[in-house]
Amino acid sequence: MENKLMNLTLKVWRQKNAKEKGGFETYPVEGISPDTSFLEMIDILNNKLIHEGKEPVAFDHDCREGICGMCSLYINGHAHGPDSEITTCQLHMRKFRDGDTITIEPWRSAAFPVVRDLVVERQAFDKILQAGGFVNVNTGGVPDANAIPIPKEDADESMDAxxxxxxxxxVATCKNGSAMLFVAARVSSLAKLPQGKVEAARRAKAMVAKMDELGFGNCTNTGACQAECPKGISVSHIARLHREFLSAKFKD
Ligand code: FES
Known part of the structure; x- marks a missing residue:
């Protein structure tokens, strides 16, 4: 199979820190194999910049296998690039063509300020999770797997979330900067399981209140979040979040 090396032009967002104004810089990269991952391609660019005595491009990454959620890049106007249901670290250069110009930006959201270049501060998500709090569990010996029967559909939905x-x-892809899909996934994954029921009402109210407090926007059902989610999380979980939240309010 032909494995032609690619020459590309990168338009990369550069920004020294949260306070300074950023802007695009253009860099040529040459001899990129189509089998190179997108992050490896940025590594190659950074190697070149370092050898030229220039500042490398700061970008977030960790597992590089689609698990940690760190590799948050907006590529050619899409969160995680042109492929669907994959993270940036799973994106390969064969999705692009020789001679392409590729625009690389950080997440754009008021709740995720730029720290440097392509790195954004996502502590707001941690704060929402902290507001959600703990799950009551009996400590002690490990119970039998079938000690708490859970219908398969519920277990599947919980795992999907x-x-x-x-x-x-x-958030980055939503025109309102809404965190509803993230909060819905967290609430939904626990709401479908008996173990998550004990704190369900408190959790839904606390996470929604924290989301509002941190300046995330409202959901207006455009579905952009589902379309760009690398894990294909369905907006149906947002409907469950609404139900959980309303039933918690009625209980009050
Ligand atoms: S680096 Fe962990 S999901 Fe991409």
Whole structure:
């Protein structure tokens, strides 16, 4: 199979810190294999910049296998790039063509301020999770797997919601900067399980209140979050979040 090396032009957002104004810088990169991952391609660019005595591009990454949610890049106008249901670290250069110009930006959201270049501060998500708090569990010996029967549909839905890696693509892609899909995934993954029922009402109210306090926008059902989510989290979980929140309010 032909494995032609690619020459590309990168337009990369550079910004020294949260206070300074950023802007795009253009960099050529040459001899990139289509089998190179997107992050490896940025590594190659950074290697070149370092050899030229220039500042490398700061970008977030950790696991590089689609698990941690760190690799938050907006590529050619799409969160995590042109492919669907994958993270930036799973994106490969074969998705682009030789001679392409690729625009790389950080997440754009008031709740995720730019720290440097392509790195944003996503502590707001941690604060929402902290507001959600703990799950009551009996400590002690490990119970039998079938000690608490859970219908398969509920277990499947819970697992689908729990697939959220907290990358923030939903917020970055939403025109309102809403965190509803993230909060919904967290609430939904626990709401479908008996273990999550004990604190369900408190959790839904606390997470929604924290989300509002931190300046995330409202959901207006555009569905952009679902379309760009690397884990394919469904907006149906937002409907469950609404139900959980309303039933908690009625209980009050
Ligand atoms: S680096 Fe962990 S999901 Fe991409």
């Amino acid at each position: 729990a697939a959220c890696i907290g990358c923030g693509a939903c």
